[in-house]
Every structure is written in structure tokens, then in C-alpha cells.
Amino acid sequence: MAGAWVFAEITRDGPHPAAFELLAHARSFDDDPTAIALGQGATEAAAELGAHGAATVYACDDPVFAEHPGRPAAHVLAGLIEAEAPDVVLFAQTYDSRDVAGRLQGSIGSALMGNATSIADPRHARAEIFGGTKIVDVELAGPAPTLILLRPKSIAAEPTGGTAGVVPLEAPRTSGARGSSSATRSRRAGPGSRMRRWCWRGGADWVGPTRSRCSTSLRA
């Protein structure tokens, strides 16, 4: 049985919906896939991930994963991969997941395939190219695990009603892994149009949690 892992993005609203689709993909060749959830709300998200087929959820609620794009999550994943040796790690084709997958590939040297629409097994996947006019079957070589980014909506999420076992993870401890030399998010903004409106009106309709920092930043 292939060891399939799913990198489950954690958003302000819980797991990214694509995580459930990734679990549906993973369950096509692994009855007990594992999800990796990193960021505030990760432990709480384990229940939903379990309900969509994750047998195990590695979770860490440290805010560092949201504050620094890519690097801390890739560092944690690389350590887990070295210890557990999965066959494949699935990512959603999103900005945030691509940051993690790209960093991870540079770190461990595994094969990475983007825009996949289906997976036969950890070494064989399929994608559409040229505007969906051609279908290509791709074989992946190199050290395990393969890293495959799946196009959203390529499969429907399938709730299983299961329950995941939660394995707490330690947050990265070294300064490099925590992102001391990485970009640091200073402000989480709302929708672009809303932010612009708030800027013009001086904050009248912005009720986000980082209002004061946002105001300072904009004046600067």
C-alpha cells in the first residue's frame, strides 16, 4: 500500500476545500492517507480531515506557518519525510501550496509534477496541456516521495465519516527554519477592493483583527 500524504492548507475558515479533494485522490491508492496540517487551527481541522478520509493528521498550530510563506512548512515536511518515508505528497495547485512544494523540492530533490488531474499511483499521474486539448501521462523518477500538485476540482471531495488520529508536531525551533531570513507577513488584508475602500474611508468598514497595524503600515 502506497503511503500517501496530503498537505492540507489551513485557512481562517478551516481546511482549504482542496484538501478534501486531495484526500479523495489519495484514498484511490491508499486506504489510510495521512494529512499534514500546519498553522493556527490545524488541530481543530483534524476532525474535518478525518471525516474526509484522513487516518492520521500531523498537526501544528504555530502561527509561524502563516507568517512566513513556504519555508517553515517545507522544513517541517522535510523532517517528517525523512522520518516516515511516504511514497507521495499531494498538494493543491494554489499559491500557498506551490510555495511549500517548491521549497520542499529544492530541499529534498524529489520529482515534482504540477497541474495533475489524476493519479494512478505515486509514480504515475496525468495532466491536461495546451488548453485541455491534450492529455499527457507522466512517469516520475527520483527519490521518494514524489510531489504532485493537483488541479482543484479535478475530483469531488468524498466524506467518509471517519475519525483521524492526531499526532501533534513541534514547531520549527531554529531561527532559519522559523523564517528569520524569510519574508514576514506584517498585515493580513481583506479583499483588495475592501481594503482600498477602507483606506479611503479611514477604517470605517474594516473590522479585521489587525486594524491598528494596518493603519500604521498604511501611514508609513
Add this chain to the structure above:
Amino acid sequence: MNVVVCAKLVPTGTPTLGPDHLVVRSGTDAALDPGDEYGLELALQLTEQHGGDVTVVSMGPDEAGQAIQRALAMGASRGVLVSDPSLRGADALVTARVLAAAIGMYPFDLVVAGVESTDGYTGTVPVTVAEILGIASVTAVRRLEPSDAGARIERMTERGYDVYECPLPAVVTVTAGSVEPRFPSLKGIMQAKQKPVDRPSLQDLGSRDLTATQTVTAVTDAPTKSGGEVVQGDEAVGRIVELLAEAKVI
């Protein structure tokens, strides 16, 4: 501020595949990837406002020199082309290793790339370059300006944008529409021919482990889409809901 811009030559028409299932890049109509022009424009604006030079780095066949010439005509100072037959079919990791080695030959404060190429759409190469170089990265950038910490960056998200303080050097990818790429002037086109274009070999770069990890084993035509369905009448709403559910939109 010295900026290195990653540039890619992409087919302009419908790409064709060779017998080895790889895109034919030699002898076909091609141009600088439109997505890269946004990064180049941002780089040019930064150096015009804050000083420094723009160096354009590309990996590809000899024809990739066209992309570099376009970038030089827009205002870049120097081109770097890594071209080797063994790189045909290079995957994201090989590309990142070669680009990182080439970038490392030049002084830089910032590396700029498009968010994703218009022929591959993988979108991970710049971040992998950052990992190999051991520097910071921010993707999907819509605005960047120097700051005390290095750069203040606005990054697009699904909800809007976040703001980052980023130390330099760093790798950033620039979204389409963030700036308006300039057209090369006649003077720029003429001057481009006099600008230096370096052609380091793989030995010069010291690149190792350049075996691609992806092989296309089969290519088939996608099923032809049908002509569509006209939905009308009292049952239209129900049918539309069904179709949206089938398409996994709802």
C-alpha cells in the same frame, strides 16, 4: 539595487510535440513569455528609481536568445543564456538548479520571475531557486517597494492581498497586471544588439545532478467537447443546479 530577471521563450502559436513527447522549441514561432514581461517591467522601474542594473537569465535552446533580445530592448543591461542539448526535457528541478547556478554568478539584490510560465504552468521553479540559493521568497507579488527591512511587498491571496516585509536578497514572482510592460523603442532595439549576452556552459556553472525526473509516456487527444446544451423553460433552474453540481462548482 541589482535585479536578475528570469525569462523564458515560449511558443506563440499552438505548440507541437516531438516524437519524444516534448514541446518542439527550435525552429518554431516563439517569444518572451508575456508573464515574464511584468517581472521585467517591475525590475526596470526599480532600477530606474533606485539605481542598479537588470540582468536577464534564460535557459533554453539558442532561440531563447530572442527572449533575451526582447528584454534587452526593453531596457535590461545584460543577458545570460544557458543552452545545452542535455537540458532538453529539463523538469522543474533541473531548471531551478541551472537558473540558481547562473543567477549566483552575478551580484543581485532581487530575483524576479513571472508567477508561472504560459506553457508549463507549474509555478514552483522560482521558489525552488530561492531554496537552492538559501534566500527569501514571496510569490504572486502585485507591488514591491524598497523599505528599511529590504522590501515591502503586497502579495495576492484568494481573499485579496497580504503585506510582507522581506529581507534582501530575495526571489519574487510578479502577477500579471501589477505593472504595464513597456514596448521596446526603436532606440532600445538598436542598443540591445550592442549589449553583452553571456553564454556560460554547464561546466562553468558547476551544475550537477541534471537528470530530469519526469518522463512523458503517452500523449492523447482530449475528448472533443460537445456543442453545449440550451437550458430554458420552467425546469431551467433545476437543470442548471444539476450541471453546476456535475461540474463540481457547487
